[in-house]
């Protein structure tokens with residue numbers, strides 16, 4: 001076998017290994033995205049790999065180069081690897097955008113969609129949503145989280161990411177953090193800038209978050225709704241009719257009374273109800289481990305009874321959860337042994353798959 005033949009064999013091997021590396025923002029292999037541009041193998045085991053970047057300002061360019069270098073240096077016979085990064089040319093970007101759009105399954109068809117809602121703000125709805133998403137991702141599920149709390153978004157803070165998503169030919173990639181694909185208005189506005197959108201604009205923004213985001217194949221999609229039963233909630237339920245309600249309340253009877261409005265809305269719109277999560281259920285003392293019912297008790301049970309569903313879990317009020325929120329890392333990742341994290345893992349693992357009943361839904365049938 002000639003030396004040249006050995007080299008070309010190596011190039012193929014190197015290309016396959018580099019191609020198997022995941023694009024850190026897309027979570028898809030470089031080969032599937034067509035991003036391994038050029039591979040050359042030189043004497044003495046020196047290898048050069050040229051990889052295209054999805055964006056000129058790529059937030060994970062260094063991590064990508066490192067991942068390719070690490071993978072290729074494991075190929076037998078390779079001694080030195082240099083990785084060159086270059087932005088994907090405009091035309092190729094447009095073509096890739098078209099291909100992704102055509103291949104991406106409609107997000108509304110995700111097998112399980114949960115709309116997480118509460119009657120009033122501050123009961124920990126976003127915290128619960130973010131941690132359920134991270135817990136499910138840690139269990140190996142493909143999870144998307146759409147922050148539909150357009151004015152009061154908190155997902156960027158809870159996941160510690162604040163930057164514009166990568167756009168490819170009119171299609172946005174969700175921001176990947178702690179294994180969860182995220183989309184939030186917070187990625188598009190400066191931190192101190194208020195979002196001043198109303199009715200039609202809100203509806204349009206939500207539509208775009210669903211249709212113009214390359215969510216890819218998902219096992220679970222979580223929607224973090226704003227508190228109450230306003231425009232955004234109603235728009236979303238129209239856009240994702242298969243979403244099941246996950247109601248978050250505190251044990252306080254007053255909070256339950258407000259949350260009951262969301263349950264009534266679900267009933268009126270024939271939305272399936274997955275269950276109730278009681279948050280801030282007892283404060284755990286960091287020193288002695290004793291629990292105090294700061295917010296009373298009974299709210300979760302009363303709401304579940306009214307909704308004809310179950311309390312899926314009771315997340316205690318604890319310090320690690322609050323600190324994790326402030327640090328921008330979900331507690332299930334930062335302190336998985338904390339009482340709140342363990343309960344959130346348990347709730348995530350037991351989330352029921354509920355489907356919308358066909359009762360009262362118009363079917364595509366015609367009577368001649």
Ligand SMILES: Nc1ncnc2c1ncn2[C@@H]1O[C@H](COP(=O)(O)OP(=O)(O)OP(=O)(O)O)[C@@H](O)[C@H]1O
Pocket residue numbers: 118120121122123124125126127128149152154226227279280281315316317318319321322323325326340
């Ligand atoms: N179980 C808990 N233990 C300790 N702190 C908690 C717990 N749940 C929520 N918090 C804290 O309470 C505050 C409010 O939580 P969060 O923002 O998730 O509420 P929310 O219901 O989504 O509010 P809004 O709808 O107004 O955004 C946050 O500072 C969060 O860290």
